[in-house]
Amino acid sequence: MSPDTQATEPPAHPGDPAPPMSAGPSRDALELIAEGVTDLAGFGIAAISVVRDDGKLELIAIAGDDEAAQTVRGRRTPVASLMKELEKADDWGLLKFIPHERLDLGTGEEAWGWVPDPTSLVPSDAADAWHPLDMLVAPLYDDTGKLRGTLAMDLPLDGRRPGAQQREVLQTYAEQAGRAVVTALEREALGEQVRLAEAARAIVRAASAQLSMDRILADSQQALVEGFEAQGMWLQTFDEDGQGTRAIYSSDGTKVELPAELVTVAETSARRAWSLQRVEIVSRDRPFGPTITAEQGDGILGFLASIGITSILFTPLGAGPECLGNLVLTRAAGQRDWTDHEAAAALDIGHDLGRAILNARTFEREHHLVEELQALDTYKSQLIATVSHELKNPLTAITGHLEMLEGAPDLSGTVQASLRAMDRGARRLAKVIDDLLLLSKVGDPHYPIITVPVDVRRTLEEVLDLSSVAAARKGLTFVTEAPDTPIVASGDPDELHRVLANLISNAVKYTADGRTVTLTLMHTDDGVVFRCADQGIGISEGDRAKLFQEFFRSTNPQAVAEPGTGLGLTIVKRIVGRHGGRIEVSSELGRGSTFTVTVPAA
The missing domain is CATH 1.10.287.130 (Signal transduction histidine kinase, dimerisation/phosphotransfer (DHp) domain)
Known part of the structure; x- marks a missing residue:
C-alpha cells in the first residue's frame, strides 16, 4: 500500500507551471529506483515521495501501475500522519511494516493512502499472506537524521509478505532511494535558488531604473510572475501617512477591487509582517502566521476561492522602518505550494521594491x-x-x-x-x-526672444553717450578697449542695450569721484565678450552669493546710500541667460568690481 493521501490537491491543469522534479535527471533517477523495486524486488507497484516545506509528503515517482501513477502522482500526505502510523510498525531495518489490522486510514478529510483494486489480490490463507491493506514503507533520512522522503511498496507478485532475502534486496533499494531523494532535493533547491536569484536581479534592474509606480509594476511584473511560477500578482501601496490605499495593481496593469475589509486586513498585516521581517503563506493546507488571525485568514481564503485562487504569498514592501505596501503572488488549484526559498526570496524583493517605491514617491513629491x-x-x-x-x-x-x-x-x-x-x-x-x-x-519663458545681428560696439557708444553726464558730474574717466571694426552679437538690440546700460550705470554709481571705469569689448571663441571693471566700493563675498536675486540690496552702508530698486543685476542676469550667454563677477571689498558678460556672436 502506498502512503500518499487521496484527499488533497488534484492533478495539475494543462498549462500550469510544472512542479519541481517533474522532469529531468532527478525524476529519472527516482523512476529507475521505483522500477527496480517492481522489476527485481518482486512488487507490483513502488512509489517514492519527498518531504515538502509545508510538512507534507509529495509523491514524485511511481512504477508498476500506469493507472495508479495517473491517479496518485502529485498527491500529498501529512508527514505527521505517516509518523503516527510508523509508531505501530514492525522494524525491519530501513523498512517498516504495518499489518493491516494496526493501520488507521481515517475517514473524510483525514482519509489517506492508496488502496489497490481488491480483485487484483486475493489474500491466501497462509500465515504470511499479503493483505491489500498491509503497508510496507522505508522512511528516507539524510545524514543529519532529517526525514526527506519515503519509498513504499505494494502488491507483492507472490502474494506474500517479503522474506529475509527479499528484504535485503528492498533494503538496498531503500539506501539508493535515500541518496537519490537527498540529491534530488538539493538539486531542486539549487535550481530554485538560481531561478529566484535571476528573477530578483531582473526585478531590481527594472524597478531601480523607474521613477513612477506604473513603470515599476510594468517592468517587474513579468519577472515576478515567471520567477515565482505564480498564476498572477497584485501590488498595493500605502498613502504617505501610512493609512489607506493609494493603489492596487494587478499583473495585467488593471486595478484590483478588493473588499474594504480585506484592504484593511492587508494594510495591518503588511505593517506587522514588515516589523517581524517575514512573509505569510495563506492556503487551506497551512496554519495562519502571526500576522493574520484565523478569522482574517478564512475571509481571505473565501475571497480568493471566489476568483479561482487557492494560495497566496503575502510579502510586505518597505524601506528602513517604514512599510510602504504589500506584494501578493497567487497560485491556483493544481499548482504546487510555496517553498521556504521562495518566501525568503520574496522578502528580499520586498526590500528592493520598497526602495524603488520610496525613490518613486520622492521623485513624484519633488x-x-x-x-x-x-x-x-x-x-x-x-x-x-x-x-x-x-x-x-x-x-x-x-x-x-x-x-x-x-x-x-x-x-x-x-x-x-x-x-x-x-x-x-x-x-x-x-x-x-x-x-x-x-x-x-x-523672465517669462513664453515670451520668445527674436535674435538679430547687433553691433555691440555701436551699442556701447550709445550707452557711453547717455552716461557721460553722470560720469562727468563725478569726474570719472571711461577707458574703452575695443577694436575699430564692428563686433556683432546675436540677440535682441534693446535687451543687450539694457545689459550694457545697467552695468555701466552701476559702475558710475558705486565708483568714487575722479576714478576710472574700464570697458573692454572683444571677440573670443566663446562669442562676444563685454567686460566692465570699476574702481568702486567692491562687493563682499556674502553679498556676491545673492547679487542677482530680485530686490537684493547690498549690506554695505555705502551701497545702500545710493538709490536703486535691487532689480538691475537681476534683469541683466535674465537677459544674458535667455540669450544663451553667461555673466561672471569678481570683486573685492574696497577695491572695485569686474563684470564679464559673454553672449553668442552673430
Missing part, C-alpha cells in the same frame, strides 16, 4: 513641488506685470500734470520746490515700474 514652484513663479510674474501696468497709467497722468503745474507763472517758491520733489519721486517710481515690466518680460 516633481509636484517643482510644478508648484513653477506655477508660483508664473503667478508672481503675472502679478508683477499686472500691477506694473496698472500703476503706469495713473503715474503717466501724474507726471503730465506735474509738468503743466511747473510751467505756471504764479506759483510760489515753496510750491515749486514741492512740485520738483513730487516730480523726482514720480520719476523714481516710473523707473521702478519700468524695471518691473522688463523683469516680467525677460
Whole structure:
C-alpha cells in the first residue's frame, strides 16, 4: 500500500507551471529506483515521495501501475500522519511494516493512502499472506537524521509478505532511494535558488531604473510572475501617512477591487509582517502566521476561492522602518505550494521594491513641488506685470500734470520746490515700474526672444553717450578697449542695450569721484565678450552669493546710500541667460568690481 493521501490537491491543469522534479535527471533517477523495486524486488507497484516545506509528503515517482501513477502522482500526505502510523510498525531495518489490522486510514478529510483494486489480490490463507491493506514503507533520512522522503511498496507478485532475502534486496533499494531523494532535493533547491536569484536581479534592474509606480509594476511584473511560477500578482501601496490605499495593481496593469475589509486586513498585516521581517503563506493546507488571525485568514481564503485562487504569498514592501505596501503572488488549484526559498526570496524583493517605491514617491513629491514652484513663479510674474501696468497709467497722468503745474507763472517758491520733489519721486517710481515690466518680460519663458545681428560696439557708444553726464558730474574717466571694426552679437538690440546700460550705470554709481571705469569689448571663441571693471566700493563675498536675486540690496552702508530698486543685476542676469550667454563677477571689498558678460556672436 502506498502512503500518499487521496484527499488533497488534484492533478495539475494543462498549462500550469510544472512542479519541481517533474522532469529531468532527478525524476529519472527516482523512476529507475521505483522500477527496480517492481522489476527485481518482486512488487507490483513502488512509489517514492519527498518531504515538502509545508510538512507534507509529495509523491514524485511511481512504477508498476500506469493507472495508479495517473491517479496518485502529485498527491500529498501529512508527514505527521505517516509518523503516527510508523509508531505501530514492525522494524525491519530501513523498512517498516504495518499489518493491516494496526493501520488507521481515517475517514473524510483525514482519509489517506492508496488502496489497490481488491480483485487484483486475493489474500491466501497462509500465515504470511499479503493483505491489500498491509503497508510496507522505508522512511528516507539524510545524514543529519532529517526525514526527506519515503519509498513504499505494494502488491507483492507472490502474494506474500517479503522474506529475509527479499528484504535485503528492498533494503538496498531503500539506501539508493535515500541518496537519490537527498540529491534530488538539493538539486531542486539549487535550481530554485538560481531561478529566484535571476528573477530578483531582473526585478531590481527594472524597478531601480523607474521613477513612477506604473513603470515599476510594468517592468517587474513579468519577472515576478515567471520567477515565482505564480498564476498572477497584485501590488498595493500605502498613502504617505501610512493609512489607506493609494493603489492596487494587478499583473495585467488593471486595478484590483478588493473588499474594504480585506484592504484593511492587508494594510495591518503588511505593517506587522514588515516589523517581524517575514512573509505569510495563506492556503487551506497551512496554519495562519502571526500576522493574520484565523478569522482574517478564512475571509481571505473565501475571497480568493471566489476568483479561482487557492494560495497566496503575502510579502510586505518597505524601506528602513517604514512599510510602504504589500506584494501578493497567487497560485491556483493544481499548482504546487510555496517553498521556504521562495518566501525568503520574496522578502528580499520586498526590500528592493520598497526602495524603488520610496525613490518613486520622492521623485513624484519633488516633481509636484517643482510644478508648484513653477506655477508660483508664473503667478508672481503675472502679478508683477499686472500691477506694473496698472500703476503706469495713473503715474503717466501724474507726471503730465506735474509738468503743466511747473510751467505756471504764479506759483510760489515753496510750491515749486514741492512740485520738483513730487516730480523726482514720480520719476523714481516710473523707473521702478519700468524695471518691473522688463523683469516680467525677460523672465517669462513664453515670451520668445527674436535674435538679430547687433553691433555691440555701436551699442556701447550709445550707452557711453547717455552716461557721460553722470560720469562727468563725478569726474570719472571711461577707458574703452575695443577694436575699430564692428563686433556683432546675436540677440535682441534693446535687451543687450539694457545689459550694457545697467552695468555701466552701476559702475558710475558705486565708483568714487575722479576714478576710472574700464570697458573692454572683444571677440573670443566663446562669442562676444563685454567686460566692465570699476574702481568702486567692491562687493563682499556674502553679498556676491545673492547679487542677482530680485530686490537684493547690498549690506554695505555705502551701497545702500545710493538709490536703486535691487532689480538691475537681476534683469541683466535674465537677459544674458535667455540669450544663451553667461555673466561672471569678481570683486573685492574696497577695491572695485569686474563684470564679464559673454553672449553668442552673430
